[in-house]
Amino acid sequence: MENVLSLVPVLIKMAIVVGVxxxxxxxxxxxxxxxxxxxxxxxxxxxxxxxxxxxxxxDAIKLLTKEDHIPAEADRMLFSIAPVVALxxxxxxxxxxxIGDPIQMFGTEIALSxxxxxxxxxxxxxxxxxxxxxxxxxxxxxxxxxAVLGSLRSIAQMIxxxxxxxFSVIGVVMLAGSMQLSQIVSSQQGLWNVVVQPIGFxxxxxxxxxxxxxIPFDLPEAEGDLGAGYHTEYSGIRFSLFMLAEYLVxxxxxxxxxxxxxxxxxxxxxxxxxxxxxxxxxxxxIWVFMWLRFTFPRYRYDQLxxxxxxxxxxxxxxxxxxxxxxxx
Amino acid sequence: MARTGVKRSxxxxxxxxxxxxxxxxxxLGYMVSKTVTHHYPDYEKWVxxxxxxxxxxxxxxxEGEVNCVACELCSKICPCDCxxxxxxxxxxxxxxxxxxxxxxxxxxYCGLxxxxxxxDAIKLGQEYEVxxxxxxxxxxxxxxxxxxxxxxxxxxxxxxxxxxxNGGLRSVTRTRPKDAGxxxxxxxxxxx
Ligand code: SF4
Ligand code: SF4
Numbered sequence: 238m239e240n241v242l243s244l245v246p247v248l249i250k251m252a253i254v255v256g257v258x259x260x261x262x263x264x265x266x267x268x269x270x271x272x273x274x275x276x277x278x279x280x281x282x283x284x285x286x287x288x289x290x291x292x293x294x295x296d297a298i299k300l301l302t303k304e305d306h307i308p309a310e311a312d313r314m315l316f317s318i319a320p321v322v323a324l325x326x327x328x329x330x331x332x333x334x335x336i337g338d339p340i341q342m343f344g345t346e347i348a349l350s351x352x353x354x355x356x357x358x359x360x361x362x363x364x365x366x367x368x369x370x371x372x373x374x375x376x377x378x379x380x381x382x383x384a385v386l387g388s389l390r391s392i393a394q395m396i397x398x399x400x401x402x403x404f405s406v407i408g409v410v411m412l413a414g415s416m417q418l419s420q421i422v423s424s425q426q427g428l429w430n431v432v433v434q435p436i437g438f439x440x441x442x443x444x445x446x447x448x449x450x451x452i453p454f455d456l457p458e459a460e461g462d463l464g465a466g467y468h469t470e471y472s473g474i475r476f477s478l479f480m481l482a483e484y485l486v487x488x489x490x491x492x493x494x495x496x497x498x499x500x501x502x503x504x505x506x507x508x509x510x511x512x513x514x515x516x517x518x519x520x521x522x523i524w525v526f527m528w529l530r531f532t533f534p535r536y537r538y539d540q541l542x543x544x545x546x547x548x549x550x551x552x553x554x555x556x557x558x559x560x561x562x563x564x565x
Numbered sequence: 566m567a568r569t570g571v572k573r574s575x576x577x578x579x580x581x582x583x584x585x586x587x588x589x590x591x592x593l594g595y596m597v598s599k600t601v602t603h604h605y606p607d608y609e610k611w612v613x614x615x616x617x618x619x620x621x622x623x624x625x626x627x628e629g630e631v632n633c634v635a636c637e638l639c640s641k642i643c644p645c646d647c648x649x650x651x652x653x654x655x656x657x658x659x660x661x662x663x664x665x666x667x668x669x670x671x672x673x674y675c676g677l678x679x680x681x682x683x684x685d686a687i688k689l690g691q692e693y694e695v696x697x698x699x700x701x702x703x704x705x706x707x708x709x710x711x712x713x714x715x716x717x718x719x720x721x722x723x724x725x726x727x728x729x730x731n732g733g734l735r736s737v738t739r740t741r742p743k744d745a746g747x748x749x750x751x752x753x754x755x756x757x
Contacts, residue, residue, distance in 0.1 A: 276592045278754070280600045532592040533585070 250351050254331050262484040263293040265523065272527045297477070305473035308379065315378035320471070320478035323371020327485035329364045333357040334492050335419045337502050337512040349512065350419070357418040358410065358497075362403055365448065365489065369395040371482065372457060372467045379470035387466030390538065391450065391457035397545035398447040398454075404553035405440035408560040409497050422501030429500040436556045438498045440549050445494065447545070449486045451526055453533040454541060461535070491522035599752045603723055606736030610726035612746060613691050615716050618674045620692035621667055621705070622713035624685060631711060632686035635662040639678035639687050647671035648678060665707040669695055691717035694735055722746025 267282065267290060274281030282289025307316055334357075335350035354360050369391060376388020410416055412433065413424035431438045447454035458466030468479045495501060495518040505514030536544065578584065603609050613619065624632045635652035645668075653663040678687050692714050697703060705713075724738040724746040740746065 272596065275596045275600065278595055278598065278601045278752075280602050280604075283604070528589065528592065528596070532588050 246345075246347055247351060254351060255328065258328060258331065258485060258488075259481070261488060262481050263297065265484045265487070266293045266296070266480075268523070269527050269530075272524070273531045276528075276531045300477040301474055303473040305475060306470075308381065308470050310380040311470065312378040312380065315374050316470075317475070319371050319375035319378055320475045320482070321371075322374055323368060323482040324478050324485075326364050326366075326368040326371075327482055327489055330361050330489050333360050333418060334489075334496070335422070335501075336515055337510075338419075353417060353419050355415070355417045358406060358416045358421070361418075361489075361493065362399075362406070365486070366395070366399060368482070368486065371479075375471065375479070376467040379467070381470050383464040383469045384467050387457045387459075387463050387469070391467065394447055394450070394454065394456060394541065394545075397542060398444040398549070401440050401545065401549035401553045402444040402448060404550070404557060405437045405444065406497060407553075408434045408437040408556050411557075411560055411564060418496055418501075422496055422503060425500040425503055429498065429504065431498040434498065434556065434560065436552055437560075438494075440553045440556065441497065442494060443544070444549055445490045446526070446529070447541070449490050449526075450483075451487065452530040453536050455535060456538060456541060459535055487523060487526055488519070491519045491526065494522050495519050595754065598754055601749070601752050603749070606726065606734070607728040608726065609723050609747075610736045610738050611749070612717050612720045612722055612724055612738065613693065614721040615718070617691055617693070617717065617720065618676045618679075618689040620669065620690055620695055620713050621672075621678070621710055622688055622690045622692075622715055623665070623707070623710040624688060625711060630659075631661065631707070632684045633662050633665065633682075634684045634686070635660050635665075636683060638681045638683065642677045642681040643672075644675060644677065645671045645673055662707060665710065666704050667710070668704050670700055670703040688716065690715050691720060719745065721748075723749045 270292070271281045271289075280288075282292035285291045285295050307313055332351045333354045335348070335353055337349040339346045339348045341347075372391045373388045376384040376386075376391075379385070409421060409430055412430065413421040415421065415424075450457050456466075457463075458468065460466075463469070468476060471479060495515060499518055502511035502515040505511060505517075509517075603611055605611065626632055633650075635650050637650045637652070640646075640648040640650045647668040647670075649664060649666040649668075650662050651664040652660050655661050674689060676689050679689055687710075690713055695703065722745065724740050724744075726736045726738045729735045729737045
């Protein structure tokens with residue numbers, strides 16, 4: 238009975254996280270379209286609801302009621318599971334992401350994360366690595382050359398950028414002496430990691446962009462040369478699952494940037510609850526990602542590889558070396 | 566290679582990503598500047614300049630008679646052969662058009678008819694919404710031409726408007742023609 242009761246808060250938290258994450262892409266698409274529009278001096282969606290706020294809802298209805306087409310030559314099994322494989326990792330990552338110090342409620346202490354794993358960071362890096370399987374399966378199962386090219390590119394990109402990304406957080410782990418995200422945050426009391434580890438932050442930010450396949454590293458879905466890349470053949474609800482995954486990866490990335498380098502929920506003004514302060518920072522990062530997206534052109538494939546292997550990898554190694562010396 | 570030389574010479578800027586930051590600064594500036602979209606047709610409408618050559622109109626004199634003397638010069642000079650004028654003699658013994666049709670579907674809005682007219686009768690006005698579902702309605706007659714809107718008084722601005730759904734869709738401006746509209750060009754950003 239005791240065990241069952243202790244499950245209740247976990248289940249409630251899971252329900253909240255899943256619900257929020259499922260709905261989050263709606264405002265995010267709106268935000269992205271607004272930012273894109275204003276950078277081009279357009280107002281963006283304006284007609285459905287106040288300043289087009291209900292537009293994502295209309296789009297969602299459209300996507301859900303569209304024909305769900307599977308190409309005749311496609312591998313039907315893989316084709317159907319690929320969007321789910323792409324969607325699950327971003328959800329799983331949120332298991333380990335804390336959004337504040339534990340709070341007191343109903344006389345018990347409730348941690349503001351589903352599970353504050355003591356290898357949280359490792360878990361997140363590992364799980365988000367799985368996400369690329371969705372891309373690979375989608376490209377392979379579609380049996381179309383654009384899709385295959387897109388997923389080939391994304392495999393190469395993932396391999397090259399996972400390495401500097403992993404290395405860049407080692408500095409942070411060394412400073413905190415732990416891989417637990419809440420410990421990493423509390424180790425930034427007084428001084429955010431971005432001040433101590435500017436190179437680490439730069440490498441993490443750039444390789445994070447590449448991992449999330451955002452512009453300027455969005456080669457797997459380069460609409461100019463590949464149609465839509467790995468999800469060229471997808472339509473209707475399966476396509477919207479890919480879009481969902483894409484937006485959630487951006488949110489995960491924003492969370493990681495804030496937790497690892499920008500002090501998490503620490504350092505806010507006294508009147509703001511810590512969690513709100515954290516979410517504000519996360520929102521800022523999401524905005525920065527969208528701003529970057531509509532500013533930069535796409536890198537060429539060889540440039541992408543050069544940045545990954547010749548710039549970010551040595552930089553991240555240098556970062557580890559320097560932090561090691563400083564800490565000794 | 567010359568290009569490498571150029572690259573080497575500003576390596577400090579490249580290391581600090583100066584060019585990328587300049588791009589970001591530019592797009593940030595655009596993000597906070599005003600949008601240039603016309604919310605046509607149900608919120609705003611572009612009123613063209615006075616020189617705009619749109620839907621024709623025919624001027625009338627103080628007694629309400631059309632200025633046109635049915636000389637058919639406009640119909641002769643029209644490169645598209647789209648004006649039909651049939652003259653008749655009215656009670657006062659003046660020569661006036663019995664039929665004055667313009668086929669707007671053929672017209673290229675060159676304004677030659679306006680230049681040719683000796684009686685200051687036919688003009689090209691500000692109206693530019695001539696879209697329709699039936700080709701036949703594009704042939705406009707004398708009574709339509711007399712009623713058609715004239716030249717824009719102080720045009721070249723955007724005015725608040727509403728959508729009029731009676732008899733086809735038309736955007737109708739809501740302010741009086743005398744009121745100054747929004748100077749749309751002031752919203753265009755120019756880099757120094
Ligand atoms: S504007 Fe030109 S084409 Fe049109 S009716 Fe006049 S003369 Fe003909
Ligand atoms: S509109 Fe002018 S040019 Fe044409 S018939 Fe009348 S008077 Fe002559």
